[in-house]
Amino acid sequence: MSLAELAARHGLSVSGARPSLGEYARQLWSRRHFILAFSQAKLMAQYGQARLGQLWQVVTPLLNACVYFFIFGLVLKGRGGMGNSEYIPFLVTGVFVFTFTQNSVMSGVKAISGNLGLVRALHFPRASLPISFSLQQLQQLLFSMSVLVIVMLGFQHWPTWTWFAVVPALLLQLLFNTGLALVMARLGSNTPDLAQLMPFILRTWMYASGVMFPLREKLDGSDVPGWVGDIMQANPAAVYMDLMRYALMHGSYHDTVPTSTWLWALGWAVVFGTGGFVYFWKAEEQYGRG
Template sequence: MSTVSDSVSFSAPGGADAGLTPKQLAAKYGLSVSGKRPSFSQYVRDLWARRHFIVAFATARLVAQYTTAKLGQVWQVLTPLLNCAVFYLVFGVMMKGNQGITDYIAWLCIGVFVFQFSQSAVLSGTRAISDNLGLIRALHFPRAALPIAFTIIQLQQLLISMVVLVVIVLFFQMPTMTWMLIIPALVLQSVFNTGLALAMARIGAKTSDMAQLMPFLLRTWMYTSGVMYSVQSAVDKWPTVFQVLFRMNPASVYMDLIRYAFMPNAYNKHALPDHVWVIALGWALVAGVAGFIFFWKAEEEYGRG
């Protein structure tokens, strides 16, 4: 369909069109505003039609990410392992955060790997629009493809790192049937991360300073989520309302699910309460749906200015 910019003014030609305003002429000849936001259902269809582009883009960016580093893709695994070593030294040895936690090293590594998935997805989403303005202005595609693609990149990195994580866990216990729970837990966390990435992509596109602020906010989130220590033990003597808030923390919820899946012995062989799965599902639905709608609402604004 032909398009006409809503910012262009022109004089109507003579004859039957004389005296018509630009909007009236556009309506008469079936013209539409260039870059107009599609309907929600159409937007979803357009995004689904480009699913192969999203996956290919994510894979290409992942391969190119470490091409200038001598160790290349090894950094995908080495970075979280180095973080684990630092956290173990500070929180496990110096601050005795390992007390009361079975197989603390494996427990800590799972927390670091899982939280880094959310952290990296949010950081990448925040810069998804501002760092890709050339692509956005050159090609027409649903802009949500970018934060979704960056979340897929982080998921791919996590899956690669999972190979090392499995080796670490095997030093402490053999596989059990609970390992099957890792799949639905990661699916729920991926949906949650995608919603956050979409929401932060819109905010980051409008506020460039957000990319500088996010590392501090995410660091605070990490320290209050129980990555290096048991948050349940830390808040046991707090008022009930604060205990509930800390235990509803989505990062803590997803870490608990995957920790239990890998290491049921760390939970004294008792299954997690069913409400933990309900909370995880709720966070995934709320963040996924709300983040997608929030991003779609500003679709026509990305890349302008």
């Protein structure tokens, strides 16, 4: 009798084998408390040694926005036709929303390769890690949102019914980010060099998405071919930023956001959310080698 037959006779299963997709999703769901606790722990530990502690959660994004305002709003005059009362909320929203995606990607790349100790010591669906990091970034963004509300009120963008659109916009972006983080986690697990390369790709993406200038207006006045302009406008970062600006601001920029943006947002979320999950699951049994 061979060993494989012996194992089969006594109902033993192959150790470390990849479960079916449905089973994997079920395992992941049963680990939801761990995923949430891990993301909160990471968030708490991030500023654990700083004197101001958790206050940095709010101060960091605010300082970022100040830097961009100084460079793009005052020095380079990249603001299009917008006055301060429109440009500053426009800029701050863009910075916060893009940072959400940017940080999800960066932590996704290191989700497996930076936690090999954990992967090699304990058993859990590995997708827990990138998902957990995306949730950490969401919580970080929610801190930033409190700053955002103050900025909006400070520049007299009073709450309207469209503020409720923030919730679906954030959920769609979270789904997109998580999917992207899952893809990056798998790529980063066998190509550690990606962590060095990603900052450049992300910066290019940021400048191409209109974080600090109105993308549509700039494209109209330039000699960029039409299809390039279409791609730039349909890119997920631009789409999610536009939705948030549409929801929170009023004025001329609010009126230029097309309705089709919602369809793009939904499409990107579904494609990356499901695609990223399946792509990550396909290599489940391989994580931990390195």
